Amino acid sequence: MVSIHSAHASPATADDLRKVAELIKDVKICMLTTVEPDGLLRSRPMATQEIKGDFDGVLWFFTESGSGKVEEIDRERHVNLAYSRPGHQSYVSISGDASVVQDRAKAKELWSPIFKAWFPKGLDDPQLALLRVQVREAEYWDAPHGTVVTVVGLVKSLVTGQKYTPGENKRVEV
Numbered sequence: 001m002v003s004i005h006s007a008h009a010s011p012a013t014a015d016d017l018r019k020v021a022e023l024i025k026d027v028k029i030c031m032l033t034t035v036e037p038d039g040l041l042r043s044r045p046m047a048t049q050e051i052k053g054d055f056d057g058v059l060w061f062f063t064e065s066g067s068g069k070v071e072e073i074d075r076e077r078h079v080n081l082a083y084s085r086p087g088h089q090s091y092v093s094i095s096g097d098a099s100v101v102q103d104r105a106k107a108k109e110l111w112s113p114i115f116k117a118w119f120p121k122g123l124d125d126p127q128l129a130l131l132r133v134q135v136r137e138a139e140y141w142d143a144p145h146g147t148v149v150t151v152v153g154l155v156k157s158l159v160t161g162q163k164y165t166p167g168e169n170k171r172v173e174v
Helices: 014-024 068-075 104-110 115-117 148-160
Strands: 030-035 041-047 059-065 079-085 090-101 128-142 168-173
Touching: 014 068, 014 079, 014 128, 041 059, 041 068, 059 068, 059 090, 059 104, 068 090, 068 128, 090 115, 104 128
Parallel strands: none
Antiparallel strands: 030 041, 030 079, 059 128, 079 090, 090 128, 128 168
């Protein structure tokens, strides 16, 4: 697990950031969790924009400027992003600070024609906004994947009486 700004996390190294980027780069959809006005947590699927070059601890998403999540983030900027690749036994939880950004140059850099499905007017859509998440802490669980590897590990644990530890778990602070 890699953690940023936490009493329980170690400071993130460049290798930690590369590891987090590697684990999330092929996960097209994550779950974004925000805080509603009554304090309840709300999660919804979001498409993470491609991480280009070295991961700098910032994740980008397209959103509608008038959406509920924007209102929630205006009130409470702390969010969580959950990434999952069960077939690879890979999971990442990211805590960060979100902000809504109106930056046409950044939007153009991240734009793909597929987004016209949500924003029919393209980059000229007045509702188009960017959600910027500055990662504060990331925790990941990454295990060697494959059914055989998992079964062997479980059987070994049962035979030896030792706790099953399927892989790497690290928490880092970004």
